[in-house]
Amino acid sequence: MKVNPNFLKEVKKYGAFDISKCFNCGNCTAICPLSAQDASFPRKMIRYAQVGAEKEIESSLEPWLCYYCGECSDTCPRQAYPGEFMMTLRRYLIAKYDLTGISAFFYRFPWVQNLLTIGIFAVSLAFFLSYTGDFQELAAKIELAFPVYVTLAIAAYVFTFYRKTILEKAKKFVLSINFSNIKETLIHGLTQKNFAGCSDTDWTRWIAHLFVMSGYTLTLVISNLHLLEPLKVQYSVSEFRTFLVFYAASAIILGGFIMMFRRAAKKVQSSSFSHSSDWLFVIMLFLIGLSTLSAHISNIILGPEDKIVELLYKLNIAVEVAWIIVIVPFTKWIHIFFRPMAVYLRNLKKEEAEGKALAFSLPFIK
Amino acid sequence: MSENLTEKEHTVNENYRQKPRVAVYVCHCGGNISDVIDVKRVAQELSKYPNVAVSREYAFMCSSTGQDYIVDDIRNNGINRVVVAACSPALHELTFRGALSRAGLNPYLYEHVNIREQSSWVHKNDKEGATVKAIALIKAGVEKILRQDPLNSIRVEAVHAAAVIGGGIAGMRAALSCADNGLEAVIIEKSDSLGGNLNRKGKVYPSNRQAFEVAGELSKKVLSNPNIKVYLNSEISFVGGYVGNFQVNGKKSDGKFEKVKAGAIIMATGFDHYKPQKGEYGAGLSDMVITLPQFESVFEDLDGKKFIFGGREISSVAFMHCVGSRQIDGLDKPGKNGKVNDYCSRICCTAAISAANRLKEKFPETAIYDIYTDMRTYGMEHEEYYKSASENDIIFFRRPLEERPQVEIKEGKIHIKTRDILTMNEEMEIETDLLVLSTGLMPRDISDLVEYMKLPKSADGFLQEVHPKLRPVECANNGIFLAGTVQGPMDIRETLQAANTAAVKAAALLSAPDIPLDPFVAVVDEDKCTGCGLCPAECSYEGALVMTEKDVKGKKKKVACVNPALCKGCGACAAVCQPRAINVAGWTLDQFDAMVEAIAKE
Ligand SMILES: Cc1cc2nc3c(=O)[nH]c(=O)nc-3n(C[C@H](O)[C@H](O)[C@H](O)COP(=O)(O)OP(=O)(O)OC[C@H]3O[C@@H](n4cnc5c(N)ncnc54)[C@H](O)[C@@H]3O)c2cc1C
Ligand code: SF4
Numbered sequence: 032m033k034v035n036p037n038f039l040k041e042v043k044k045y046g047a048f049d050i051s052k053c054f055n056c057g058n059c060t061a062i063c064p065l066s067a068q069d070a071s072f073p074r075k076m077i078r079y080a081q082v083g084a085e086k087e088i089e090s091s092l093e094p095w096l097c098y099y100c101g102e103c104s105d106t107c108p109r110q111a112y113p114g115e116f117m118m119t120l121r122r123y124l125i126a127k128y129d130l131t132g133i134s135a136f137f138y139r140f141p142w143v144q145n146l147l148t149i150g151i152f153a154v155s156l157a158f159f160l161s162y163t164g165d166f167q168e169l170a171a172k173i174e175l176a177f178p179v180y181v182t183l184a185i186a187a188y189v190f191t192f193y194r195k196t197i198l199e200k201a202k203k204f205v206l207s208i209n210f211s212n213i214k215e216t217l218i219h220g221l222t223q224k225n226f227a228g229c230s231d232t233d234w235t236r237w238i239a240h241l242f243v244m245s246g247y248t249l250t251l252v253i254s255n256l257h258l259l260e261p262l263k264v265q266y267s268v269s270e271f272r273t274f275l276v277f278y279a280a281s282a283i284i285l286g287g288f289i290m291m292f293r294r295a296a297k298k299v300q301s302s303s304f305s306h307s308s309d310w311l312f313v314i315m316l317f318l319i320g321l322s323t324l325s326a327h328i329s330n331i332i333l334g335p336e337d338k339i340v341e342l343l344y345k346l347n348i349a350v351e352v353a354w355i356i357v358i359v360p361f362t363k364w365i366h367i368f369f370r371p372m373a374v375y376l377r378n379l380k381k382e383e384a385e386g387k388a389l390a391f392s393l394p395f396i397k
Numbered sequence: 398m399s400e401n402l403t404e405k406e407h408t409v410n411e412n413y414r415q416k417p418r419v420a421v422y423v424c425h426c427g428g429n430i431s432d433v434i435d436v437k438r439v440a441q442e443l444s445k446y447p448n449v450a451v452s453r454e455y456a457f458m459c460s461s462t463g464q465d466y467i468v469d470d471i472r473n474n475g476i477n478r479v480v481v482a483a484c485s486p487a488l489h490e491l492t493f494r495g496a497l498s499r500a501g502l503n504p505y506l507y508e509h510v511n512i513r514e515q516s517s518w519v520h521k522n523d524k525e526g527a528t529v530k531a532i533a534l535i536k537a538g539v540e541k542i543l544r545q546d547p548l549n550s551i552r553v554e555a556v557h558a559a560a561v562i563g564g565g566i567a568g569m570r571a572a573l574s575c576a577d578n579g580l581e582a583v584i585i586e587k588s589d590s591l592g593g594n595l596n597r598k599g600k601v602y603p604s605n606r607q608a609f610e611v612a613g614e615l616s617k618k619v620l621s622n623p624n625i626k627v628y629l630n631s632e633i634s635f636v637g638g639y640v641g642n643f644q645v646n647g648k649k650s651d652g653k654f655e656k657v658k659a660g661a662i663i664m665a666t667g668f669d670h671y672k673p674q675k676g677e678y679g680a681g682l683s684d685m686v687i688t689l690p691q692f693e694s695v696f697e698d699l700d701g702k703k704f705i706f707g708g709r710e711i712s713s714v715a716f717m718h719c720v721g722s723r724q725i726d727g728l729d730k731p732g733k734n735g736k737v738n739d740y741c742s743r744i745c746c747t748a749a750i751s752a753a754n755r756l757k758e759k760f761p762e763t764a765i766y767d768i769y770t771d772m773r774t775y776g777m778e779h780e781e782y783y784k785s786a787s788e789n790d791i792i793f794f795r796r797p798l799e800e801r802p803q804v805e806i807k808e809g810k811i812h813i814k815t816r817d818i819l820t821m822n823e824e825m826e827i828e829t830d831l832l833v834l835s836t837g838l839m840p841r842d843i844s845d846l847v848e849y850m851k852l853p854k855s856a857d858g859f860l861q862e863v864h865p866k867l868r869p870v871e872c873a874n875n876g877i878f879l880a881g882t883v884q885g886p887m888d889i890r891e892t893l894q895a896a897n898t899a900a901v902k903a904a905a906l907l908s909a910p911d912i913p914l915d916p917f918v919a920v921v922d923e924d925k926c927t928g929c930g931l932c933p934a935e936c937s938y939e940g941a942l943v944m945t946e947k948d949v950k951g952k953k954k955k956v957a958c959v960n961p962a963l964c965k966g967c968g969a970c971a972a973v974c975q976p977r978a979i980n981v982a983g984w985t986l987d988q989f990d991a992m993v994e995a996i997a998k999e
């Protein structure tokens with residue numbers, strides 16, 4: 032393995048400023064409830080970074096198996112904050128897997144991302160407010176564009192992730208169609224189940240995560256399927272859709288609130304370091320929940336014709352536009368996809384080693 | 398007897414001349430002995446033994462109550478010989494001799510029988526056997542003490558000066574401490590200056606001061622001290638005499654001799670740097686592979702923004718630990734003495750890391766690698782160097798002790814291949830501009846001095862102390878002390894501590910007008926001696942035993958003659974003397990006969 036002394040400097044641009052202090056004792060790995068024989072971390076990952084093993088890092092699933100309970104950082108005798116290093120690796124890898132290079136740029140210059148978010152929000156809002164046509168129609172089109180854009184972005188990530196972790200090593204296309212693997216992947220995706228593996232499970236964090244995750248996914252479904260037309264239809268309290276919106280929005284608000292509070296209080300390891308993108312992420316999430324909920328409630332009370340309903344709805348769509356364009360593809364938000372996928376790929380690797388995975392040779396891979 | 402020797406009567410109480418009355422005390426050692434040995438039975442058995450007047454057992458004989466039993470029995474029960482069966486004599490023989498002295502009895506009319514190490518501890522599972530063995534050992538002790546003459550310690554008049562051989566920091570510090578303690582000190586230094594290996598450029602941990610400044614500060618003090626003489630450019634040509642009366646001759650470069658008389662000698666001849674053999678870790682393959690001392694000597698002179706060495710700009714440096722230390726038989730080439738250095742040189746880890754840190758400070762852009770086997774930055778604050786090195790982004794590699802990294806030179810660059818325990822045992826390839834070998838400390842070749850003084854060496858080739866814990870700076874040769882790296886690898890702090898200790902030991906030895914020595918030396922019964930001359934050939938200590946013409950009861954006769962100050966009491970002479978004319982006092986052949994008889998009986 033060739034040693035590259037400059038690599039760590041590159042990683043440190045994404046955080047983990049203390050990681051050089053690590054003297055490889057392995058306490059962090061020993062205490063980590065999620066580290067396993069076939070996926071050992073954080074020390075191994077730290078070591079790869081120290082010697083500049085870029086390839087090994089980029090093909091690792093380990094960063095996504097860490098849920099940042101922070102026990103490693105509490106245990107580290109050198110105060111190297113290995114947990115924060117794992118978080119940093121996730122930021123680094125997202126930037127690396129993002130073929131456009133925009134994520135990397137945003138991490139380096141977070142104020143650009145902040146400005147851009149505010150800018151896009153402001154421009155869209157101004158445009159929406161001055162829009163004289165049928166806004167409900169326009170909103171329908173915008174909401175239709177969301178899934179296309181997001182799917183494209185995610186697909187690109189998923190492919191790079193697959194290529195770096197599997198394809199480049201196996202040199203062939205492998206797939207797992209094992210039912211239990213698919214089930215496990217889905218469960219992980221929906222519940223972030225591995226949190227529970229952290230022995231000192233931080234239940235508040237898990238619940239906050241679960242709220243945000245479910246609320247957020249639901250919001251996506253609601254808007255992508257264009258389930259709501261608050262400028263056309265008056266909804267009632269007892270309606271199923273109202274229930275969905277209430278759940279989604281309050282889950283986001285509650286979860287987001289807990290997260291914000293913890294970031295500000297910095298009481299636990301996982302929240303003690305904040306990159307400005309972390310703040311942007313929670314604040315925006317919070318705003319989405321708030322604007323969706325207020326638009327819907329005002330619709331129930333005031334009816335679809337009311338000016339206030341229209342204003343709140345336009346606000347809601349403007350926030351979503353900024354969110355979808357700037358935040359979804361270019362921040363660690365994407366990790367909610369990487370996590371379950373890492374679970375899937377880890378099982379796939381096992382199956383492949385045992386010769387149980389489906390394999391196709393592809394002519395263009397040598 | 399030599400003219401320097403005097404005798405002082407120890408004994409005040411003459412009752413040893415009366416019929417022997419032996420007291421036996423069996424110690425429990427708080428269970429250490431009594432848990433295995435039936436001490437009551439032992440005491441009872443011994444009370445029936447001929448000439449035993451008192452036999453007791455007690456929990457802790459070394460306690461003041463225990464000692465009081467002895468004093469009381471001597472004063473009030475007419476006891477004139479004492480046996481204590483307890484722990485090892487190394488621990489408490491002196492304690493009980495003291496009790497005899499206090500009671501007014503000659504302290505050498507005491508026998509210490511070890512029934513702990515030699516019975517209860519080694520026969521834990523055989524209580525009966527241990528008890529029987531203890532009884533036999535104590536009976537032998539009684540038989541021995543019955544045949545013991547009262548002895549007097551030998552007193553040697555002493556010269557109140559110390560000869561310090563070697564003028565490095567150890568020698569200088571020792572000389573200063575001798576002077577502080579009222580001794581004259583003479584430093585005999587081979588080279589033309591004081592300071593030894595610290596007479597160089599380069600900062601030394603932990604103070605980060607220049608080495609020559611540390612040495613210079615000491616030498617200034619030494620040179621201005623009226624009680625210290627310094628002879629430079631002096632090769633030792635002769636060392637003779639014995640404790641209290643040594644003679645050291647130094648031959649100066651102009652051929653003249655300095656004759657130094659001293660009561661004690663402090664050995665401070667220091668260490669040599671290890672010189673790597675060609676090809677060893679790339680040594681000699683390129684000018685870009687250098688040793689740590691070489692690095693230190695050039696590094697201090699560098700200034701400016703760029704690290705230029707050998708006409709090239711250096712952007713990466715690797716440090717290699719354990720070069721010439723912790724070597725393995727069969728894997729490393731042996732040195733001149735035919736042996737590999739399997740010891741750890743102790744200072745090279747911290748020295749290499751502190752050099753790496755200084756390098757990073759001066760040239761922050763340099764990539765620095767550090768290849769170690771075990772990180773041995775022991776000692777106060779030294780772990781901090783290791784920590785700062787990590788923080789300075791120095792990249793560490795841990796190679797297995799039994800693997801030798803491969804070093805190759807390709808297109809002017811140094812390529813190191815090493816297995817790395819930290820990276821899951823993978824083989825790492827490191828490319829660097831400069832490779833610094835952290836060479837260790839070697840014993841210096843002082844074979845002439847070793848020969849003159851018959852100095853004991855350790856397996857590693859350094860001079861050896863009597864006991865690493867109990868007598869850490871004393872040489873087995875009476876009156877010779879060890880200071881600093883002559884004894885093994887030490888850093889400056891440890892060297893100075895050792896030097897101070899050696900000086901204080903020398904001063905304590907020479908504090909009285911004469912020196913008391915144990916009386917267990919060979920004595921000649923001149924009546925029995927036939928003058929055959931067999932015994933001097935057996936003696937390994939020069940001058941301890943010679944044949945001389947003497948007046949014995951009016952007749953001129955050739956007899957063996959012992960110098961008690963030089964005799965070690967080994968008994969080699971006694972073994973060859975057929976008429977049993979020569980014996981070691983306190984350990985005569987008659988005593989041995991009786992002991993064997995007592996053990997073998999029944
Ligand atoms: C590469 C390296 C780096 C080091 N860095 C540090 C550091 O940063 N910090 C630290 O604390 N320690 C350091 N040390 C250790 C330090 O150098 C020693 O602790 C110290 O020099 C020991 O002093 P000494 O007086 O025992 O021996 P020496 O310095 O070797 O002095 C011995 C003296 O005896 C003289 N001599 C030898 N033979 C005879 C003879 N036959 N007759 C008369 N005179 C004789 C010699 O000429 C010499 O003057 C380092 C050692 C090495 C090898
Ligand atoms: S506990 Fe700390 S020092 Fe030890 S390996 Fe983990 S990060 Fe490194």
Ligand code: SF4
Binds near residue numbers: 719723
């Ligand atoms: S101090 Fe360190 S470099 Fe020197 S021999 Fe010991 S382990 Fe090796």
